Amino acid sequence: MKVLVIGGGASGLVTAIAAAQKNCEVTILEKNSKCGKKLLLTGNGRCNYWNDNQKLDCYHSQNLGEFAKIWESKKEEVLPFFEEIGIVPKVINGYYYPWSNQANSILNALMTKIKTLKINIIYDEEVKEIEKKQKFVIKTLKNSYVADKVVLATGGCSFSKTGSDGKGLKIAQKLGHEIKDVSPSLVQLIGQDPFYKDWNGVRAYAKLSLFQDDCFIKEEAGEVQLTDYGLSGICAFNLSIYFDKTKNNEIKINFVPWFTGNKNEFKKWLKTQSQKLKMFSLGEMLEGFLNYKIVNLILKLTKLKDLNDEKSLDILTNYLFEFSVKIKDTKSFDYAQVTKGGVSLLDINPLTMESKKVKGLFLVGEILDVCGDCGGYNLAIAWMSGLLAGDGLTND
Numbered sequence: 360m361k362v363l364v365i366g367g368g369a370s371g372l373v374t375a376i377a378a379a380q381k382n383c384e385v386t387i388l389e390k391n392s393k394c395g396k397k398l399l400l401t402g403n404g405r406c407n408y409w410n411d412n413q414k415l416d417c418y419h420s421q422n423l424g425e426f427a428k429i430w431e432s433k434k435e436e437v438l439p440f441f442e443e444i445g446i447v448p449k450v451i452n453g454y455y456y457p458w459s460n461q462a463n464s465i466l467n468a469l470m471t472k473i474k475t476l477k478i479n480i481i482y483d484e485e486v487k488e489i490e491k492k493q494k495f496v497i498k499t500l501k502n503s504y505v506a507d508k509v510v511l512a513t514g515g516c517s518f519s520k521t522g523s524d525g526k527g528l529k530i531a532q533k534l535g536h537e538i539k540d541v542s543p544s545l546v547q548l549i550g551q552d553p554f555y556k557d558w559n560g561v562r563a564y565a566k567l568s569l570f571q572d573d574c575f576i577k578e579e580a581g582e583v584q585l586t587d588y589g590l591s592g593i594c595a596f597n598l599s600i601y602f603d604k605t606k607n608n609e610i611k612i613n614f615v616p617w618f619t620g621n622k623n624e625f626k627k628w629l630k631t632q633s634q635k636l637k638m639f640s641l642g643e644m645l646e647g648f649l650n651y652k653i654v655n656l657i658l659k660l661t662k663l664k665d666l667n668d669e670k671s672l673d674i675l676t677n678y679l680f681e682f683s684v685k686i687k688d689t690k691s692f693d694y695a696q697v698t699k700g701g702v703s704l705l706d707i708n709p710l711t712m713e714s715k716k717v718k719g720l721f722l723v724g725e726i727l728d729v730c731g732d733c734g735g736y737n738l739a740i741a742w743m744s745g746l747l748a749g750d751g752l753t754n755d
């Protein structure tokens with residue numbers, strides 16, 4: 360059986376390997392002159408390819424129930440697959456990286472396997488159209504190919520310089536699939552407050568809570584990067600998944616997440632601290648637990664000079680527990696690690712990845728309406744859907 364895989368990224372490569380291992384004759388059409396351009400950028404070049412903390416709420420889709428079926432049937436096979444191709448993992452708090460600390464190791468292992476399975480790769484070949492006649496006819500700018508089955512593994516719209524420019528979604532739409540609204544995700548948050556230049560460059564360990572129209576949505580703790588446009592870092596990225604343009608998005612930053620008590624207890628602690636450190640200015644005292652740029656900003660915004668009355672203690676406590684940042688947007692797809700939205704999972708058989716609209720067509724990876732949190736979950740989607748498609752291609 361002749362299988363054509365469109366896209367040589369994470370999901371396309373794994374699908375091709377899984378299909379070739381089941382004796383399919385596989386060809387990959389890749390628009391770039393190399394495979395896995397995005398894969399090399401993952402995990403800051405280290406490739407965080409899996410996470411032990413597999414919970415369904417680390418994934419996001421308008422049809423999460425359908426994704427649960429993909430996840431349940433393949434999550435146990437991912438690590439053995441990588442062991443099989445020689446990857447020795449380095450596991451840090453449940454996050455998997457190749458022991459070499461280089462994304463290159465993952466790509467090289469996949470490419471070596473591709474070579475040993477004699478999978479044909481045609482580079483610089485951008486697919487423009489797929490037609491289903493008795494067989495599939497796949498048209499590129501220069502050529503036309505015929506295949507029994509086709510896998511669409513073109514990614515979403517994120518980091519288009521790596522090849523995933525959203526045109527694969529258009530091909531899927533033209534073939535009758537519903538596309539759930541796409542937006543940039545795992546991406547920086549752009550704020551609209553006037554003070555960002557004051558905190559630019561600070562990295563703080565904090566707790567961020569997202570509110571939409573004053574309703575609490577989600578909380579994330581960890582390192583946050585305070586920038587001249589708003590917020591970056593893993594916490595901000597994970598909250599970007601929930602950003603909703605139609606609502607007022609506000610993030611409240613708790614700059615004292617190490618304090619385990621409530622606000623009233625913190626107020627008492629502040630009072631005791633200021634009495635203990637009488638010879639310190641308020642700023643000097645705050646620098647005992649806050650970056651000086653945040654201290655200066657809070658003193659500028661509150662105009663506080665000391666903590667001699669209850670009102671001052673209240674004001675400072677509120678700023679430290681719930682520093683408000685108004686979010687107006689996210690950065691664009693050019694900066695986003697993943698695409699939220701994509702081909703509706705209701706149009707896919709979640710046990711084979713075969714389209715319910717076009718028999719013989721399979722869809723895998725980021726093109727689908729599912730994305731994950733930071734931490735190896737997005738590659739997990741690519742691997743799991745690729746392994747499933749590998750089985751699905753030979754089901755009949």
Ligand SMILES: Cc1cc2nc3c(=O)[nH]c(=O)nc-3n(C[C@H](O)[C@H](O)[C@H](O)COP(=O)(O)OP(=O)(O)OC[C@H]3O[C@@H](n4cnc5c(N)ncnc54)[C@H](O)[C@@H]3O)c2cc1C
Pocket residue numbers: 365366367368369370371388389390391394395396397398400401402403406407408409484485486487512513514515517518521522523524526527695696697723724725726734735736737738739741
């Ligand atoms: C900077 C960055 C860091 C990341 N870090 C991590 C991480 O550490 N862990 C994690 O889990 N996830 C991470 N991700 C997300 C993860 O890389 C993606 O979710 C994953 O690579 C998606 O795989 P894919 O195969 O579906 O798509 P892609 O990797 O985007 O591959 C799609 C391929 O299809 C090709 N293509 C597109 N259109 C056509 C066409 N018409 N014809 C022919 N070929 C075509 C493209 O050139 C590309 O090679 C990161 C993403 C970025 C941008």
